[in-house]
Amino acid sequence: MSTLTIRLPSDQHERLKALAAARGTSINKLFEEFSAKALAEFDIETRFRLLAAKGNKKRGLALLDKLDRSHSQLDR
16 A cells, blocks of 8 residues: 655645544545545546547447446535
8 A cells, every 4th residue: 555645725634534524434535435436437538538439339328327427426
């Protein structure tokens, strides 16, 4: 496992601590969750672009639907 140091404004740090507490988790786990979601979206977009370049419209549209569902879950 790697260590990452980030700099945040104090108010943002406090809000993230409150968010983590409300979810019953640590800030570290909160950032693991955020990064996992960001990477999943990146992977989906990358696959979409590859399939779009090949001209597979049906599969590309299915990936767009999956991306929309992923964004809908983030909005909750």
